[in-house]
C-alpha cells in the first residue's frame with residue numbers, strides 16, 4: 001500500500017483523537033470519503049504493522065509509533081503551508097490543498113531546511129501548532145467562536161480546510177491574533193457580531209463561527 005495512503009489514515013485518526021473524539025471505522029470513513037469496508041481492511045493492516053491497536057467493533061487507537069508517524073506528516077503539512085505563504089507568497093486560502101499533496105513527498109531534510117529558514121516557527125498560517133522535530137505537539141485548549149459567550153477574545157486559529165471562509169476572512173481583513181468583542185444580538189438566528197478595535201463590526205453566522213477558534217482575554 002502506498003505510503004501516502006497510510007499517512008492519510010494515521011493523520012485522520014490523530015485528528016479525531018486530538019479533537020477528543022473516539023476514532024471509529026465510521027468516522028474515519030467519513031473523514032476520508034471512503035467506504036467503511038475499505039477502512040476496516042486498512043485498520044487490520046495498520047494493526048499488523050504495529051501502528052495502531054485495533055479490536056474489531058470495540059475500538060481503535062494510535063500506538064506510539066503510529067502517533068509519531070502521524071505527527072511527522074502533520075509537521076510536514078504545517079511547515080509546508082507556512083513556507084508557501086511566507087516564502088512563496090501564496091494566499092493562506094490556497095495552501096492547504098498544495099500541502100495535502102506535498103506532505104507525502106518532501107524529504108525530512110527539506111522540511112528541516114524550511115523549518116530553519118522560517119526561524120523554527122511554532123504555528124502555521126491558520127494558527128495550528130507545528131509539531132516539533134522531537135514529535136511533541138504543543139497542547140492547546142481552544143474554543144470555537146460558535147460556542148463562546150459574549151466577551152473579549154483573541155482569534156487564534158481558523159480551520160484550514162474551507163478556502164471560502166479563508167477568503168471571506170481576507171475580505172474582512174480579520175487576522176489571526178486580532179482581538180475582538182463578541183456580541184450575540186440575535187442568538188436565535190445564530191448570528192454573531194464581532195466589534196473590532198479599529199471600530200468596525202463584522203457579522204457572521206454559526207456555520208462560519210464553527211471554524212474560527214478563540215481564546216478569552218481575561
Ligand SMILES: [Zn+2]
Pocket residue numbers: 077081095096097099160161
Ligand atoms: Zn492544511
